Amino acid sequence: MKIDIVIAGVGGQGNVLMSRILARAAMEAGLAVRTSEVIGMAQRGGPVTSQVRMGDALYGGLIPDRQADIILGLELAETVRVLPKLKPGGRVITSSTSLVPVSVAVGLSTYDREALLQYLQTMTSRPVIFDAVSLALQVGNARAANVVLLGALSTLPVLPFSPETLMRCCLESIPAQFQSINQKAFELGRRIMEVD
Amino acid sequence: MVNLPVKLLMGNEAIAYGALEAGVQVATAYPGTPASEIFSTLAELAKEYGFYAEWSVNEKVALEVAAGAAYAGARAIVSMKQVGLNVAADPLMTLAYIGVKGGLVLAVADDPGPHSSQNEQDTRKFAQFAKLPVLDPASPAEAKEMTKAAFELSEKLSLPVILRPTTRTCHVCQDVPVGERIPRQTRVYFQKDPGWTIMPGLAARRHPWLNAQQEKAREFFNGSPFNQAIIRNRVGIITSGVSFNYVQEALDLLEQEASILKIGTPYPLPDRVVLNFLGQVDRVLVVEEQEPVVEDQVIALAWKNKLGVTISGKHDCLVPREGEFDVDKVKDMLTTFFGLAPSVATRPQLPPLPLRTPVLCAGCPHRASFYAFKQAAAGQDAVFTGDIGCYTLGVIPPLNTVDTCLCMGASVTIATGLARVEPARKHVAFLGDSTFFHTGLPGLVNAVYNQADITLVVLDNRTTAMTGFQPHPGLGRTALDQVTKQLDIVKIAAACGVELVCEVDPYDLATAKQVARKAIAFPGPAVVIMKRECVHLVPKRSVFRVNVNNCVNCKICLEEFGCPAITLDGEQVMITDNCSGCGVCAQVCPVAAIEEVQL
Helix, strand or coil, X not given: CEEEXXXXXXXXXXXXXXXXXXXXXXXXXXXXXXXXXCCCHHHCCCEEEEEEEEECCCCCCCCCCCCEEEEEECCHHHHHHCHHHEEEEEEEEEECCCCCCHHHHCCCCCCCHHHHHHHHHHHCCCCEEECHHHHHHHHCCHHHXXXXXXXXXXXXXXXXXXXXXXXXXXXXXXXXXXXHHHHHHHHHHHHHHHHC | CCCCCEXXXXXXXXXXXXXXXXXXXXXXXXXXXXXXHHHHHHHHHHHHHCCEEEECCCHXXXXXXXXXXXXXXXXXXXXXXXXXXXXXXXXXXHHHHHCCXXXXXXXXXXXXXXXXXXXXXXXXXXXXXXXXCEECCCCHHHHHHHHHHHHHHHHHHCXXXXXXXXXXXXXXXXXXXXXXXXXXXXXCCCCCCHHHCCCHHHHHHHXXXXXXXXXXXXXXXXXXXXXXXXCCCCEEEEEECCHHHHHHHHHHHHCXXXXXXXXXXXXXXXXXXXXXXXXXXXXXXXXCCCCCHHHHHHHHHHHHCCCCCEEEXXXXXCCCCCCCCCHHHHHHHHHHHHXXXXXXXXXXXXXXXXXXXXXXXXXXXXXXXXXXXXXXXXXXXXXXXXCCCHHHHHHCCXXXXXXXXXXXXXXXXXXXXXXXXXXXXXXXXXXXXXXXXXXXXXHHXXXXXXXXXCEEEEEECCCECCCCCECCCCCXXXXXXXXXXXXXXXHHHHHCCCCEEEEECCCCHHHXXXXXXXXXXXXXXXXXXXXXXXXXXXXXXXXXXXXXXXXXXXXXXXXXXXXXXXXXXXXXXXXXXXXCCCCHHHHHCCCCCEEEEEC
């Protein structure tokens, strides 16, 4: 058994924390884990990719191309950017959030939301795309969008740990005053997948 | 085997736990990605276990403080990033001759890629240059074990030992068993001896000793569990550090078998281990990131022992010597080495993606400072020299206010040099508060002493933001959160002899521009301290919004100020939730169309 997960987003979205939560859940399930990310310059609004590997025969922290079982996305364009990591038949769960960088405003690049959405829908099987930020706002804090995504992820049957374990690891990794918001965020994420 | 509790540890944290288990007594550092968390973890542990830990003002100071402790027999660890070792190079090269009594470990993190550095230098080369043993961990768990072994080795050889993790060990998390701290029995006491005072005569006597220690280190490494051979067939791969992981996984993906020699101690190379491996293979590929440190030594060893084995790697261009490796890159190297047909699977063609460079955060006071100076210098053909920190990002459009960036503290000295040869232009140097204390100060002293007509702007955001908000001497707070003396940059600049020293809040754009104009016009060195806390250190008070009735869509806020919270909704400029409420955009707006909304 081995599961490779890539988390894509922009600095400041809580991407690295998600990788730690997933790693803790895997450890509770008795699995070996590796996570990897690059921080520093990338933190300041740059693209941030975290990688989480759990299970047997773990070598390094880096997932090879076309090997990831799951891609979790906090931002639409960043999700598309990491798609070469997804294995054929792998699942994508992403927020439809668009964070348009300053480079677009000053004419150095473009952000074609429709093209990105269409690409995701046609090039991956059964992608789950929803606005995790509005859902997080419904429970009271836009910053809980990452936990909404973890809630959605927890419904996938391939995971080696239970949704309860994942939620507990979530809550244990978050300051006490935000626990009730995050618990609701996790539940909302789960409900999205029931509809799907 | 005792069942130890298992923790999820980042490589940097694992190094700190390794030092703890080894009974470390003094820890010093200057922050730098990818090394920073080694010390921040040690600082937390220091509070709990009561050993000494400090953020030093630079790497040279950090190494010297650690060395002093090791002279007295204490175990000390100093951590920094690869370019930090250049700052510490002066004490390091002589420290190898002097040696240490207590274990002294330098954890120096390399950044192949480079993800967050100004170069890709290989610390293993530096270790070879300084004639110091170096350990190269492949994983967080190994980094922890190597840290403990490095302390042991340092005491056995009386030499500092370098631990050189790379980004993919530093910032990889793994389930790592954690043991108890082993208290040290050694009495810490500095024993006076002429051997502690380097003089030409002592240096001459110690050099043969230092050279002899190389062979002792090699002997230790010949018996080290960090070097391991797996013999499968007559095709061999020698690999070091994180590349070991990629080699194993790439072999699995390619469904190939090969004999592997994993080298955890790249210098001095364990000769018997390598010769034994070379004797069991016909051809070998050396896979290591960065410089051919292992490869060169393997070639020399094979030549000296007249072995007919073919050695591939960087010298026949099968393995690149630039950039970070990953499984896919190593797979390609192995495909060529094995003579396999390259895989037909190509990367999918992605739709056009936005260029997303790192940027100064929404509300960052540095943006206001850059904007104020750019405006103040308008029409003057000014040069803006930059430095290392978040504010290097002032180079990104639309600010474009960083014309040079070399290394820590160089903004002021490069500006000084430029001012010597182009006296008709204005030279404005930008430097952070932590960087001011790191190596900015000697440059300022030099500028005053030699009367250079430059303006030094200290971007004082009350922290070391880029590396994770570490304290520095300007904050009145130590690494362990104790209250300490607060060094005032205004007074220091004045004491250095600067005749125009001003402190201003960059959020007050009109005053900032006025002060900037005055400082630029001032003949001789001037210092402006732009003082305003990093936006991440203060809670959001309010947000700003565009009043569309007043907005004339001139887009100055968007295209010239460039705050990431300002974006377009169709053709209309708008402010997103990302707004931190600094209010500078409202001052930038020429028609008062941006207004405050209280939270």
